Amino acid sequence: MPVRRPRPSKSVEDERAPKKVALEPNAVFDKSDKHGAIDLHDLYKRCVLESDKIRRLKNIQRHEEQGALEDIIWPFLKQNFDSKDYFHACHLLVLFVSHHFAEGAYANESFFFESVSHSNDDLAAIEKFLSTILYKTEQSDFDLQTQIVHFLDVALCRSGNRDDELFQGILLHVSGIHLWHWMPDRQRELELKKSAGLRRKFAGSTKGDNKIWIVNNLRTILNLLEGNSKFGALVKFKADETIDLPEDSVDIPPGVWLFLHRSLELLIDLLSMASSRFFLVAYLNSIDFSVRCRLAVGNEFAVPENLRLVQYLLTKINSLLAFPIQDSNHRSLSKIDVLSMHHARATTLQKMAHRHYPQELQQVIYAGVGLLCGQGSINVSYLERFFVGFSDKNLAHLLYRMRLIPESDESQSRETMLQILSYYLSIPPYPTDQLKLYPLYPTEEVLWDLSIIPASSSQLRPTQVLALPKLNAQYLSFQDYLIRNFELVRLESAYDIRSDLVDAIRRVRPVLRQSSLEEDETITLKTEFNGWSRMALELVEPMNIIEVRPPKLGETTSAQVTAEFTVDLERCGASIRGEWEELGEFDNLFLVTLDASKMNGAQAPLMKDYHLQHGAHKMWDTDKEKRVPDEEDGSFPKRFGVVVIRGCMVMQVRDEHGTILSDPGVSIPDKQKGSTKKIFRVAMDTCQYSSDSKLGGASDLYKSFNLVVRRHGRENNFKSILETIRGLTEGAGSISRVLPKWLQSILLGAGDPKSASYNSDNMKSYALHTVGVNKPTDYLDFGDTFLDQKHLRASFPEQKIKLDGNELTGDGDSIDGRPRSNFKIRFSQDLENGSEKQLVEAVSLPFPKDISGNPVPFTPAQVEAVRSGLSPGLTLVVGPPGTGKTDVAVQIIASLYHSFPTQRTVIITHSNAALNDIFTKVMARGDIDERYLVRLGAGERDLDTNSDHDFTKIGRVAYSIQRRGKLLEKVQCLSESLGISGKAQRGADGSSSYTCESADYFRKLHIERKKLDFESNARKAGLSSDGDDVTEIFPFTSYFQTKGVTLTQAREHFGAIDGIFSELAEYRPFEMLRSQRQRSDYLINKQARVVAMTCTHAALARSNLIKLGFEYDNIVMEESGQMLEIETFIPMLLQKGSSDESVSGRSRLKRVSRASET
Template sequence: MAETKKARPLTVDQIQEDNITQLAGLHWSQEALKNGTTFKPQLVEDIYRTELVNTGFSTRRSMMLEFSQYLENYLWPNYDSEKCTYSHQLSIAAMVNEKFRERVPQWETFKRRPEKFADFFHQMLQACLHEGKPFREQSLLLLFLIHCFNSLEVDLIREQVQRLVSLPIWNNLLQGRREELFKGNPKYKKFFNLLKKNDAKLDEKKRAKVHFEREFLSKMLKKFDKVLSEIKETGKVSPDKVQYCERFIELLIDIEAQLPTRRFFNALLDHSHCVVKCQLSPLVKRKEGKLFSELLDMLNAYTEFEIDDTTGEALTIHDRLDIHYNRILKLQKMAFKHFPDLQNFAIANIASVDSKKSLIKYFEPHSSANLHKLLAYAHELPQPDTEENYIKDKQYLMEVLISKHAKRKSQLEQLNEMPLYPTEEIIWDENIVPTEFYSGDGCLALPKLNLQFLTLHDYLLKNFHLFRLESTYEIRQDIEDAISHMKPWQSEEGGCLFGGWARMAQPISEFNVVEVSKPLVGESHPSQVRADVTVSLSVRPEIKAEWEGLRKHDVAFLITLRPTVPMSHKYNHKEPFIPQVGLTYVRGCEIEGMLDAEGKVIEEGPEPKPDLPGDLRTFRVWLDPNQYQQDMLGTAEGKEDAYETFNVIMRRKPKENNFKAVLETLRDLMNTHFVVPDWLHDLILGYGEPDAAHYSKLHNQIENLNWNDTFLSMDHLRASFPNCPIEVTTDDVTKHIPPFRLSIKDKESDSNKRKEGEDEPKTQRHIIVDPYVISNRGPYPYCLPKKNSVPFTPTQTEAIYSGMQPGLTIIVGPPGTGKTDVAVQIISNIYHNYSDQRTLIVTHSNQALNQLFEKIMALDIDERHLLRLGHGEEALETEKDFSRYGRVNYVLAQRLELLEEVGRLQSSLSVIGDMSHTCETAGYFYLYQV
């Protein structure tokens, strides 16, 4: 990753005096365009060389060009596919990349001349395949392609990108492999043959363009293989070449992570064995290849992602096992038929031969020629009938064989074995936890939250990793702050002395692992690992009280420091933090409680805690079983036992320390079999129409609903449904007072003919109003029901109606537009329509929840039916019900469990948006009717 220092922002005077601003004023500013300035191709060449190439494609220079509207006013309006130069093309690509970096609209400029975009995109593809161009420019083109593949929602882009990843790219596969795929998907063979017939009808120029687009990704893979093979294990390597390799892997990940682009490309990528070649490449073994290796792990996970590429359905555990067993069975049949020396392998049971160790045992003795023949029979490699096709690299052949046939752990199994606490290796890894001043110049080994996801598991897994790394960034800051205040020095004996103190960290006097429980059935890691941590709290009383006040489920961190700076020296703040303080290990733990004088955990309760003598305090903590198992396996291999070295314990503020509970909830959710309703499933994954979950698109609408006190009068009701015929069940005008029950039916208008531009004939609502009288609750004034006093507008009334119906409703608006009033009225109406059911309200903050409850209390809702669950002193928490969340913000826990509950109960879901800061942050109220 390219590390960049924080650049000082430019002042207005500096911008005005900049050379680019001067050029813009003369050639492409609004004033210059009005004066009829002419296009100068040489100016584009000069700007490209001086401002982009000579500055190493500096972010600041690109930003200045984009700020001056170089693309909008000069580059694209004067683009001509026949006259456009290479510099002109790359200048356009650089400006698009800069727009993505600044997160401003990127493709609006091209929509002004959409007829030219196809030619421009084709020229960009040709430029990607150019040989001998600088790798910095090639990386720029790859980044442009990455942005294109991540913009499939734009019609202009999708039309061009789909040609690169459509069914005809299977023409690059071996014929035997293609026929295998066609057997599983007969309709594809029919389409493939039809496309061949259509190609024969094209003229020579169009046929050449079509074949180029279909072979583009295959040629790019071959070009990448060539570049990767040029990097040696030792010696100097160009950073630009390494960055090109990283960008290419990022491109492959983005193609694999979206079903429309993955469906046919995954077979091509598998056929190229790109992942195996990368794993065996010298770049992986070099220090410069760390980010490349992390990106490669992500690509490897997506190539084997548990999804049916044809249907898009998620694969179950049994589906995965069937695919694996069929592969092994096919290999055994080929071995039995063609290789007599492999008879023992052919007749063995699958469980005994599907591990990497077993495959090496059976196939390692064979020559590379036999291995090549075997893989050729499996249609993994071409037949070794020519010198060009024959592969002598036995290690490569073995890796191809193992990668296809060795049994792998599922993503869920890997997730269940993953430690929830970050370690020192992750916390200070700039590739996955970048610094505050990351400018976006390089790529990161992070999952991207695009508009589309492969499956619900993919959606949850990406959020799991991103939330984990976001928490890791905050933990890193807290550790650095606490350790800096403690000022660890190296003693004369080589130990650790502390020259300062920290409020949130204390030296450990003693640490002992007291319990390692046996694994549960079906698990390999210990079910529980407990340890005792003793610290000396010889600090101020208020700080001592904070440490003694650590509650059950609070998260702390155990740290090993081995400083290298002696007491006679000072710390150099310009040097890296880790080597100076000697931070060696970081392990997380969860507080079970403080021990009393008898060594028993002090239980939480209303009674006062016992007053313990002295300053020594011992805390019983739970360690992460997965992390403990990994550490013990490392110790068995000769590594140091980290649990004998801890000398600092650090705590964090409780309100900022709920990450472990959230991650645990997410992991539990992924381990739970749940089904999201059909009307919500595609919307979450980003497929189908955006309004498919709106109540008007569903077939289970509720016609008769109690609107309670929504309307202030009959006139208000009529005004809320303009142009709708309203019929009242009684002619007595004295009874035309709220509350009302409404029966709303949609009927087609008199003319069923569709007007031009309409997809469906218009429908008209017919409303039947049924006034009713609330039963008398008593003779006293306080017995009278409370009533709504807000005169809702027609738009707000439609929002209330939508929120009362099954389906998804999102309401967003600036402050003061009545979103909270609408949300409260929906809650009230749901309560009165379904008083025997529960409604879950989840807000983005306690303040929003306070506003809701204040208004809810003003309505006619029984206070006994309200329960407030939040984070903080005002929260009502019961350890019995919510102990598994610890001190997690219950709001977050319920937000993560929302999908599970919706699928389990198949109920209605309404989402009401609340924009707390206009155009800045949007939070959401989740109204969930159980």
């Protein structure tokens, strides 16, 4: 992928800041150290008019890196509105910004987007620049128009902030109420009838003399697609034919293709943002954009790459136009809402038919609305039967009366009018229903379609437009957010799978050989393998489909498709055989059909030829004979005879004797241990099998597999992650009950991130009205965050500090000579003497014995991060490596543990190494009881702590059982010391005779009574001072083996005994839960207070945690900058939300802390 260039340091930014000097037209800029003596005219000549393309690109790159934009172009644009070279400066700005981002940089790294302020001068310069570049350029100059479109796309999508002046300025030219002035009158009237506010807003807008830019851009797009330009039609074909033509058969220059791609990309981004979508959707529907594009490019995907990319982009536009959302208020529409809306449209058609054509359209009038809507249909054949014998003239009048066409134009073809009516009536497939039909395993068609799975940065040209969903600053809904992430994860996993398959196929080296001579003396050719791969094996026998279960009620795909195939491990070495034998249930495999007779024997294309063919402008100074890597070569299937690729999941593995090897704990007889044949029973992808069956020949296709490929386990969990995202999409409506309100708008890009800060008015109001959240005026338990009073003073340098009611002056006292203390702190306003300083009220608490505690002297910024992490809201800890982010995260975890004993905290990291680091530091502190710590997933074996037990579920259960035994032994000794039981009551092995249940009875009957007797006797004897000797009346002298006991010591001993019984009460369920799984589930769901896992394991384990009823209140993410966006989203959804009938109706999640390097 494109490499991100490092941002300049602050000193460099200052050096490159625009100079505030008066500039004359064509003034000379003396920048000899950077640009030389060069003026704007020379810059334009070098970067635009230079005829040599490579030299021109080098000039652009050099001047862009040296800061020509900020030193020359932008100052000129701000101060020379009337210059004859003003247009040239506008052209250069667009050119430099476009080049900046074509090279792979981010929007916030551009000087232009960082430096533009809200000053009147900058706003005036922006408006003048936009009006010049958008309306005073030739529409036929496709290179310049492409750069303009790219500039607009970058500017709009860099933030999507509605309050941003640049965003608002551009939005006026691409969307907004002004756009409706160019809609057909009758369609506009229909839209304005929906809202009085819209009518007032439209009445206050002006049409202007010229069409706004987006109208002209859309007209150019349609002219190119429909063949109304000088280039003619894109390609001549029938509507439903497969477009299988060579790339050069479409006579359109590469620059025009790039303009089409960039313009459609901008349209997708505009429709993907709620702030720009509303007016644009109405306008596109009024000009029948979707219908006209479909008629122009057809329904079948083309073979030429440029045309195929156009079709992919148009498909995304159609999906966005039909996305289930109420654009006026951004409310998501349910499937029932969508059905009702289209049924209402069908009813409108029936009413119009009954009013104007009661005799001619009786079939329409009396048809069911479901038949008229034709759910998900893109073919008009279902409508044609309703309009048989109905004239084209009457059909045009009917559509005119329904406001579907601007005028009763009889020149439109019948097919076009029926397409318009079909688009209006037909119910689009609901996004979640579409997702259910997506195969989770990639096929050969997807794997080598470079339009949707692009090549790496070495092959990808800088100007390439990708048909990939973008994770922009704004999303339409959580459903939209999840669908985009699902598609990206699916394609990312397919990219990795392609590399693994290519490596395995290349290593096995398929060849074509004569296998046998038939009776009729015909020669049979067969594909064999000359090489070998440790990740691939040849199938011994053709695969058999064992069972195809019928679809479940309401579904269209088979419930399950089961198949079997056999491999032989005889030729494998011991280590490789062991790897294959480790395959078990839920592992994913790939079945491949290789046909050596279809290999063309060609080499991979030269990389320079590939880039020249696709219009790239990379300069190849070396390695001119370097070829495209096989992993990136779209012709690889033809070169190696790849015919079919399908994925499957292992259900069962058995040997040739029928012994099921995948069952845990299975014992294999000695005589069968030498068996090398393994039979795999697998579950095929039901969606893919249904698609193959519809095309016919599915049985033969699945029998043709001759190679099975496995992948490493750590890379092979993509299917479970995709299933998790798909499951979230189906329940997207419940996400609003799982996530707190203050976080939802931020995730969707509609809210201000500052509103989720603990000190914002929004979060203060939330804290006041939410149970289990510390109020703004409450004390925060910072615990051992501060090493001493001196550290406390240094952590709040600008605040007034009161410690235990006394003002802390100076630098505070050092810890030397004084016991260390824990601190609780409350923050308030210092009202004395009218001061506006913040008052820090601290209370010192005894420091616990026998623990090391926090050893880090936190800086004021780190203390502020701990304070934010303890408060409700969103906490972001950002800093380069070595700045103590992990120490801050550990301190937040420990403070939450002590401050909120009834709450659970979830720790999420990107890697097991980071999880190990956190656990090591948590255990080194010694103040968190390890029985409350549990770790899910792998990697715990690398944990280096002083604990005798691992922190996995099994290890925690074992620790609990062992700890229970030790405590019951103490209860037994206590009972024996009181003479209640003797050694004869012990078990045969000397174990305690008590259980947790009987120990509780023992406490109630004997211990509590003796404690009450002790207190009564102490009062009678007048023993009330802490130092009074109470040895004679202390009931547990024998157990503690003490000679003298004071009143204080006696009560400490009572506390120790109470601790034994209270801890035993936590282990009591383990006596009733017999299976290991039940005990593990109880430990996670009830006992653990700190649960840690990686983001990958969170995605894999979500469904199981939801079934358990897992709940948590706080989440701390480490290494969040290394995670995918969806990997940070799923961990926040590991619990069910409150039901609609809940009294509070609030999410349980209260605090989200994220630590990252960026």
